[in-house]
Amino acid sequence: MRNHRANFAVTGSIMSIVFLLIVNIITSPDYLWFVHPAFALIQWPIAMYFAATGRIKLYSLVSTLLLIIYLIWENIIQGAGHPWFLYPALAVIWWPILMYAGRYAATLGMAIISSILIIGSYGALNLLFSPEYPWIIFVAYTILWWPMSIYFTRSRRWFDFSLCASLLTSALFIIVNAISSPDEIWAIYPIFAVIWWPLSMHYYAKHPQV
Known part of the structure; x- marks a missing residue:
């Protein structure tokens, strides 16, 4: 049964891709749009094969490589001088990395090392291709929640978590305010809302509900 399903998936994918290729060449040969549905169709037999074998x-590794090849193709076809495929590629490669990490993927050490590598890699892209604006601060803000959440969840220090998260968020608003619009101090408004999180945690810890 599994062989029949796999054969059907392979045959169906090939037939569909060939059909789309023919239609593409006949109707719009200047643009190879069949690549987009072909990429999705290829995933069908690949997913069935690896699911059946339990690998x-x-x-995750094969799918990631195919996705990166697809992104490179799109980058080249669009004729852009900017290698934008690197931005999603650096994110996608963490799927197989975490899969092969196994039980270590959920550890604090893995979260810290991964966060440093992710922030460092995107920071390098920021410096190389768009140094005029430090957008790396948004990536760093997002990624730092990973090790921070693991640490405070396991230690069950909820108030400390809310305090550190609020400080991190406030720092983000202050930095963005200073960089984007230094003539107008607007960061105090979202910061005022954010500080209510640790304040409420502290109040209910001292005065629990009856």
Whole structure:
């Protein structure tokens, strides 16, 4: 049964891709749009094969490589001088990395090391291709929640978590305010809302509900 399903998936994908290729060449040969549905169709037999064999880790690696090749193709076809495929590629590669990490993927050490590598890699892209604006601060803000959440969740220090998260968020608003619009101090408004999180945590810890 599994062989029949796999054969059907392979045959169906090939037939569909060939059909789309023919239609593409006949109707609009100047633009190879068939690549987009072909990329999705290829995932069908690949997913069935690796699901049947139980090799999910290898599936994540193969799918990631195919996705990166697809992104490179799109980058080249669009003729852009900017290698934008690097931005999603650096994010996608963490799927197989975390899959192969196994039980270590949920550890604090893995979160810290991964966060440093992610922030460092995107920081390098920021410096190389768009140094005029430090957008890395948004990536860093998002990624830092990963190790911070693991640490405070396991230690069950909820108030400390709310305090650190509020400080991190407030720092983001202050930095963005200073960089984007230094003539207008607007960061105090969202910061005022954010500080109510640790304040409420502290109040209910001291005065629990009856």
